[in-house]
Amino acid sequence: MLNRCRPSHLQQDQIMLDIEKYKEIAGVAFTADARNSNAPQGSYYTDPEIHDLELKKVFGYEWNYFCHQSQVPNAGDYKTGEVGGHAVYVIRGKDGDIRAFYNVCQHRGHELLQDAQGNARVVVCPYHAWTYDAEGNLRGAPKMKEVEGFDRSKVKLCQVRCEIVGGFVFLNFSDDAPAFREMCPEFEPIITSMVAEVDKLQFVKQKNYDIKANWKIVTENFLEAYHVEFSGEAHQALGEIIDIETYRFNISGRTIEYTAGGGADDVLPYDKNAEDAFTNTKNAPFHQCFLFPHMTFSIFPGTNMMFVFNMRPNGPERTAEEIIYFTLDGSFSDPTETAEEYVSDSLNPEDISLVEAVHRGLKSKGYQPGRLMVDPEMKEAWGEQFVHHFNTLNLAALTR
Template sequence: MSKLPLKHIKEHPSAPLPADFCSNPDVAWTLPASYYTSPEVFKREVDTIFTKDWICVAHRSELAQANQYVTRDLIDENILIVRGKDNVLRAFYNVCPHRGHRLLEGSGNAKNVITCPYHAWAFKLDGAMAHAPNCENVEAFDKEKNGLSPIKVEEYAGFVFINLNPEATCVEDQLPGLQARLRKACPEVDNLKLAARFTTPTPANWKNIVDNYLECYHCGPAHPSFSSSMRMDCYRHTLHGNWTLQYSDAQSSDRAFKVDASVQDPNFSGFWAWPCTAFNVPPGGDFMTVIYEYPISAGVTLQNYDIYFLNETLTEDQQRLVEWYRTVFRPEDLRLVESVQQGLTSRGYRGQGRIMTDKARSGISEHGIAHFHQLVANRSQA
């Protein structure tokens, strides 16, 4: 079992977990509360997860044209992703090699050279140095050794992923089979366009947010409008190594998704991808929502909640749906994870909670959490 002695949890709050932690989901308990609050645990996760694995940062549409760029905060880094004049996508640490000043902010269209605001060092979009003022008068100054520091970047399944590990292989190695299944759920994924983004510095640990996503046990009480569009009697959650799929037949509802009568067999697909991204394909298969998590500290996670449609000018129904996400569905989840994060530090919390896995692996079974916690435990051994 994954229930740890309370004495052990108190004496070793950030110790690596047993290799068989949550290996049997039928008798599983959650990660110890300290795993959601400890700076030491977070530091280990930075070293073993967030500087090693592929992290999704954007949809390809934000970087489709030459000179387009985005920046993203992740752990203690700011990352710059830019499409060059040669149409090649590249990523760099967003830091000038001279004195460390940040080069670009936000997102938009870069000029043909990126110029540091501090001392006007300039860099081509491929990261090579273009010019440094007065460099011709500095002894042994080597432009080739003063370019930007690169980061691995890859387009995968219509999205852009980055990896801080220079030895990393491809995204498919981390998430085998995800691209094919996601494209089946949303054949139009490459053509989607960003319609709305809700950015929140959420006061919750990244694993707390993943836990919330990986079960629909809370959907009935906490998401009544979402549940009205789901056929909960056929809701299922299947596990595929480093990704999982929540799937349900769907139905039209005035409270959530209005499904056009032309849509045959409407359904919902919710993909979680290790370590911290969720791709949702609502009924109809022609739009998506994506939850991007960017862990900042043990207790804070920056989140982008993005909504994508095929058309740029939204219909009234699409505008209504965006407002539903903004004012109803999204706040429901934010309140949940913030409350849990606070409760994990309570003297009344016993250190671990029982994972509610049923034998049928029904729509309200929490076996997805047990699966995720076993992956986390495996990384704690690294």
């Protein structure tokens, strides 16, 4: 059973919003104070115009996770994908640096790399064989020497801003956005406290899910524990994996950090007393960090894995969810293998069922946004102040 936690320190940045604009988007009952706010209105999640605005002002301005440096370990290794409606790829150069580019040829717009990942000494367009190096320079263009005034040296791929923090590769599509560590100064200290040698993590596996729900609904579901006690066997087990009596949280800027001790041995779906590879101790804590707009980083007690939930919008009514697993040695311990199966095969399917049902409900003419469950001092870790903070950040981005 999910119990109340003892008080925890709350630090929340004051975010200025254009009140008229955000009430038009989120509804008049969503207020700046979480303690007397209702949930946002249904159209906030389902309106295609809001989705398009989010692609531009949220995913087009914030730092977006793309991959991990261990997924492109060698010169020429690349990984492709889509972020916020942009087809992109990252590639490691001969100098060891990882760079990101829009995945489009500068000749007539053909997609360059079509495999999800691989290794390429040079990047060759499949259409007319224009060829680029890992720094984005045009190295070959068949028969273009015959074209008067054509200067190959002036043709370069359009680069995407790319920063690596703790081994995680983040992309940004805005020339005006601050650098990652300036925009998200809280993230690196948190992620380093979770795994001291975080930059040595190795990619193990990734599982992908197509969810019939808006990305904000999926993200909100990860931010609050209010539903854990009531939402199915896997969630009730989660309430035992972590010791809710020791649950603590801290809201700061674009991050929300959660910590708790491990639960009782006899109710866990795996042995939490196995030695923790990150701390070299037993009974290691539950530790989780949310990073706006769309990521959570988690460590379960007694496992040697960090797993990342990445929620990418795929239109206003679908989310491409990725669960990405990392360890320090690139393999799972036996308890971790069992814990991964619990997350992927039990817990996440329950979550998907929940958020898809919420999305269907939000489209109903009969939905009237209800009051968020937030205690007067905003100290209860199972409250919905985290949902409110997330939407405040999102609305601040939409109305900036």
